Amino acid sequence: MSRVCCPAIASGAAVVSLLCYAVVLVITPACNNELSRDYGLSYVQLGQLSLATMLGFFLTVIPAGIFADRWGKLLPMTFGCFSMASGCGIFALANGFGWLVLGAALFGIGGGLSEANSMALLADLYEGSKRSAAMNLAQAMFGIGAVIAPFGIGWILHLGGGWRSGYYGAGLVCFVGMLINMTALLRHREPRLPKHEHRSNPIAIATDSSVLVLAISIFLYVGAEIGQSTWLSVYFKRYLGASSSLAASSPSFLWLGIGIGRLLAAVALRVVHEAPLVRTCLAFAALCQAVLVISRAPASGGIAAFCLGLFLGPIFPTIVSRANAVHPIATGSVSSIVMAAGSLGAAVFPPFIGLTAEVWGLRQALWVCFGLLCVNFVLVLLVRDTDTP
Template sequence: MFMMFAMTSDSIGEIIKEVKVAFDVTNAQASLMHSLPMLGIALSGLLLGFLADKLGRKTTIILGLSLFALACYSFLIANDFVFIVSLMSLSGIAVGIFKTGALALIGDISSSNKQHTATMNGAEAFFGVGAIIGPLIVAWLIHQGVAWQYLYVIAGGMCTLLIIVAAFVRYPSYKHQHHDSVKKVSLKHSLALVKNPYALGFSMGAFLYVAAESAIYVWMPSYLVCDATTLKATYDCYADGAARQLAIYSVTAFFILRALGRFVGIWMMSRLNWALVLMLFSGAIVICFGVGLAGGKQLALYLFPLTGIFMSVIYPTFNSKGISCFPKHQHGSVAGVILFFTAAGAAAGPLIMGLVSDAMGGDAKYGFMVATGFATLLFIGLLYNYLCDPTAKRLTEIEVRDYGVSTSQSASR
């Protein structure tokens, strides 16, 4: 599910390039293809996240996948810009539904908080794989003279298979353990979680992380070109041929490193102190951004894609630890709150960077300065988290109650 979603969402840059020509739309209009699906995910996560707790994981996942499949297959008849944007918005709503169900399900199949974090990194690793192959599929389709819409048809086929699997797989039961609590699950209770310090803290961390990460895949190509004033991107300022190739495929390099890092994160997060890893990795991101800006394009060419390694485990761990701070019957609602802030960061971050860059003459360097600010705030928050460990007691209590782990076992982990 995560890979299928990433195949479509992270191909948006390639798709926008084709849509602008086919429908003669402006940059602002084309940007709706990114911002409206993100808005759909955000609102769906916040307003419908409670469905995973109210209706159950299985029903919620199948509902979300069904809506996503409907949107995907409808691209076969999508020949109007407004219709295309509407379908993308519907797919965003669907993602918010099935992803909160999936995130809640991870808690049901985990036997401890550490296993939960490792599993979450595994799921997000497949998201990283989808982010790599999605744009490649679009590029191949266009090269073969096939409409980009068939990417969604492919995703729809995968989605249909996932619906069949989801319908027949046996799911862990959690309702019987929290029957009275499940009755109380509602939109009102879901919205109240926004004020909870644990949900809000991890959600703000997710917002800052995604805002900083989006600078890489949205603005790095603009920063690395040699002459941004020309209509055609040039890479003549890189003397070495390998450097020029890296500049052209820098975003792909970032996604590959991020995916590899998440697979390594499955091992890392089951053995190491998560707070220490996140603090060190966020600090490395700040260093890469800062040195890349100070040293110019020649250094940024290597340091910006390298952040994929350091970014790899941050978001899955935020998701895992944020969800793990709450009992299982609230996992869907909490996942929805974190997803709301995630999508908000993905929408607001690039927009703020673009506005700042435009105000400073159009140089993407200034947008990366904003991104460095987001990364610095993230590091400060994670430094506080490591030094003060404000979630330790909460995570231990939940682990003992929901996972049946003794206090001594939890402390040793």
């Protein structure tokens, strides 16, 4: 089969890959209460599952980006969906904590192969404000996937089913995603630089002051986002008195807000500059984070989580879009470097919150997320607009 340039097919593959990664990223936090019960896991061990995912992502994402700049994005995206489907199978069949760690690591490896390359592929297909809009729309699909997973787990638990069924369903989603990426790989011809023109230097890109500022911002942002998302179901059950099914569904409130926020940002970016949008969103996200931590009931907590997500939503894709604009000839490397910084934030802060919760309690530990958002706001407020989104 001869390949031609098919932006619609390639965009669809990118969107589906993001949805798959969202499903596997959020399904385990939704099951934290059940995993803790069935395997006797502590806060620290639950945090280690998040750490395994993000270490897998971190170790994979930069090599995948370098490979993608030379050979194309769709091949690693296809293998990424396969890795995530495999991790789902391991979770569904796991009989010990070690197997859970392996499954979580495969989620991260799959995400490292898929997420940055999906965003880079969109950066190759669109330019200027259309790029930011396309990335916000694609990340809105990420938000949809992150809503489906915990809502599905909550529904299964409400019907009296077991949490393992959710992993079987997630594995099926990732398998379909792999088939869609394979179709795009066979039909879409990606533009690639000849070897003698390929000058992507990850070290030079990572030390570029503009990229460095954006990477630090992503590090802080993802630390807060995943830090809260990882512990939301536990917080709802143990501190807000929610039922098991409602607690499992609680991450949906956050991610529904994130998805809607990204859809609204895709429209707003037609008339609003990226820098003030990111600053405004960070300020209101910090406020909502504080309200969530002091909430005392599932209703108020759910509203606060949704509003938190609404303001968190536009930040990530807008920053990634700006980073790709800095080095448009090496979108794979740029996206992977910035997202590697994000994976470090997600690797460090959820386990740190779990460790802190063992000592002072989860409610107090979640103030870490508030602090990260405040520091991020100061960062993007103080640096020059040329160095920020």
